[in-house]
Amino acid sequence: MYSEVINLKTPEQLDQMAASGQVHAGAMQVAVETARPGATTKEVDTAVEKFIRENGGIPTFKGFRGFPGSICISNNDMVVHGIPGPEVLEAGDTLCIDIGVTLGGWVSDGAVTIPVGGESNAVADSLMETTKQSLFDAVDQCRVGNHLGDVGHAVEKRVEGAGFSVIRELIGHGVGRQMHEEPQVPNYGVPGSGPELQAGMVIAIEPMVNAGKPEIFVGDDNWSVYSADGSLTAHFEFTVAITEDGPRILTPWHDLIDVWR
Ligand code: MG
Numbered sequence: 001m002y003s004e005v006i007n008l009k010t011p012e013q014l015d016q017m018a019a020s021g022q023v024h025a026g027a028m029q030v031a032v033e034t035a036r037p038g039a040t041t042k043e044v045d046t047a048v049e050k051f052i053r054e055n056g057g058i059p060t061f062k063g064f065r066g067f068p069g070s071i072c073i074s075n076n077d078m079v080v081h082g083i084p085g086p087e088v089l090e091a092g093d094t095l096c097i098d099i100g101v102t103l104g105g106w107v108s109d110g111a112v113t114i115p116v117g118g119e120s121n122a123v124a125d126s127l128m129e130t131t132k133q134s135l136f137d138a139v140d141q142c143r144v145g146n147h148l149g150d151v152g153h154a155v156e157k158r159v160e161g162a163g164f165s166v167i168r169e170l171i172g173h174g175v176g177r178q179m180h181e182e183p184q185v186p187n188y189g190v191p192g193s194g195p196e197l198q199a200g201m202v203i204a205i206e207p208m209v210n211a212g213k214p215e216i217f218v219g220d221d222n223w224s225v226y227s228a229d230g231s232l233t234a235h236f237e238f239t240v241a242i243t244e245d246g247p248r249i250l251t252p253w254h255d256l257i258d259v260w261r
Contacts, residue, residue: 005182006174008200013106014241014248017176017202020103021239021250023055024110027099028253031071037091037117041073044097045084052101060100060107060179067223072098075116079167079208079216079225079233091117094124096235100179107179109204110251111237123211124232127164131209131234134158134187138205142240142247146197152189155207159187165214167233170225172206175239197242202250206237 009017027048034047049059049070059070067083074082074096075089082096089095098111113128120128137154159166172185183195187207210216212231219226227233241248 006195006198006201007176007181008198009176009202009241010200014200014202014243014250016104017106017108017239017241018248018250020057020101020106021108021252023052023057023103024099024101024108024239024251025253025256026055027051027101028097028110028112029256031097031099032112032114032257035089035095035097035114035116037089039089041082041084041087041089044073045069045071048099055103057101057103060102060109064179072096074098074224074235076232077227077230079210079227080170080235081223081225083221083223089116092119092121094120094128094232094234096233098235098237105177107175107177108239108251109175109179109237110239110253111206111235112253112257113234113236126162127209127211127232127234130159130162130164131207132236134207134209135205135236135238138207139238139240139247139249142197142203142242144197144199144242144244147192147194148183148185148197149189149193150191151203151205152186153191156188159207159209165210165212167208167210167214167216169216170208172204172237175202175204199242199244201242202239204237204239206235208235209233
């Protein structure tokens with residue numbers, strides 16, 4: 001029943017999405033290089049938008065439901081959807097950078113969390129590394145014949161095994177011509193449950209993890225999402241295609257960014 005609403009992409013369309021994803025990865029590299037101590041979050045936003053447009057793309061998030069920025073930039077206890085502005089980055093911040101690129105009508109979506117200035121502490125390091133690893137665990141489940149529940153379960157298992165919490169109110173999604181398509185992609189699940197994965201499905205997998213309890217709330221700007229207990233958070237995201245040859249990461253920031261290579 002799900003196959004009627006999940007848009008499957010042809011191999012040619014996947015190549016077009018990969019071209020969008022290459023611009024995305026380049027934009028992420030620009031973001032990470034700009035997000036140094038002393039920079040404002042708006043400066044990161046401006047540099048990324050410039051790069052995307054110079055490469056023929058459009059920043060997908062800009063104007064989405066009225067969102068004012070080109071990127072979402074969220075630090076420390078802020079999980080996602082932070083609005084770029086005058087806030088100055090400090091060494092030791094854990095900073096989530098989330099970017100959407102539309103190129104040739106195809107959307108790519110991805111995120112990383114970095115230690116600003118390369119400075120961190122043991123909890124932040126473990127949180128970021130665990131969240132990133134949970135994303136790679138999930139990607140490894142993106143095989144024809146597996147189910148979405150296998151993908152979510154892989155995230156949940158890694159995160160909870162490390163003593164952290166999967167946020168349940170925010171989830172990943174199908175992606176293609178639209179930023180948000182079917183299916184919904186939770187970061188938890190029962191193995192073997194949910195839609196069966198088919199060649200041509202493209203999903204944005206995005207574990208969002210709190211160091212403390214899983215609850216969240218939305219701030220006064222109606223965008224920024226925070227951990228309810230004020231604990232540190234991390235978020236990593238790939239746009240991934242399911243193919244007959246296995247998972248294909250379409251937003252390969254891990255090839256370009258030293259900190260997470
Ligand atoms: Mg997303």
